[in-house]
Amino acid sequence: MKSITLPLNDSVVRSLKVGDPVALSGVMVTGRDAVHKWMIDTFIKKTRPPSPEDLEVYEAIKPLLYGSVIYHCGPVVAGLDTQDYRFVAAGPTTSIREEPYQGDVMRHFKIQGVIGKGGMGAKTLAACQEVPGVYLHAIGGAASLIAQTVQRVLGVYKLDFGVPEAMWMIEVKDFPAVVTMDAHGGSLHADIERQSKSALEELLAQPY
Secondary structure: OEEEEOOOOHHHHHHOOOOOEEEEEEEEEEOOHHHHHHHHHHHHOOOOOOOHHHHHHHHHHHHHHOOOEEEOEOOEEEOOOOOOOEEEEOOEOEHHHHHHHHHHHHHHHOOOEEEEEOOOOHHHHHHHHHOOOEEEEOOOOOHHHHHOOEEEEEEEEOHHHOOOOOEEEEEEEEEEEEEEEOOOOOEHHHHHHHHHHHHHHHHHHOOO
16 A cells, blocks of 8 residues: 655656555545535636635635645534534545536646545546546445544535535545546546446347
């Protein structure tokens, strides 16, 4: 397992290949559907004017996202009343929902890592080659185990989206994941899709 310190850089990203297991340590940010749509609409496509709060959050997250990782995660968080936040569960959510947004978000903020489950498509793979970046597959069904890698909750933005959809700034230590899309055009998900399609076509071609 490769130990990787966040934020990333181009050299580290290009050294990673599909199949590499990694342990991430450093600061990452969670973000799901609401966050990605907000980023696209407000700052990238600019289909809605930013509020003063939007601009304040934008300036705060830009340096946090540069070269870093966004985690598709809707955490269970304790300490909401006291703001003494603690992650109780932090499993990955299905990434393909962010496929319409992810590539543009990666390019705009120079996000070099995306974590989730289930993989992503051609648009995100193209961004991985351009930025460069990697997609990392986290362990589904291990939400409490992954939460144990969260050393501190450094803060939260867009809590008005709700706890699962907010942007949580977390410091992790030895967060386990596997590279399944790399900066060289490799995609385990695309490979499996091709193999599955080929196997299906063979089965359908057999006489009964």
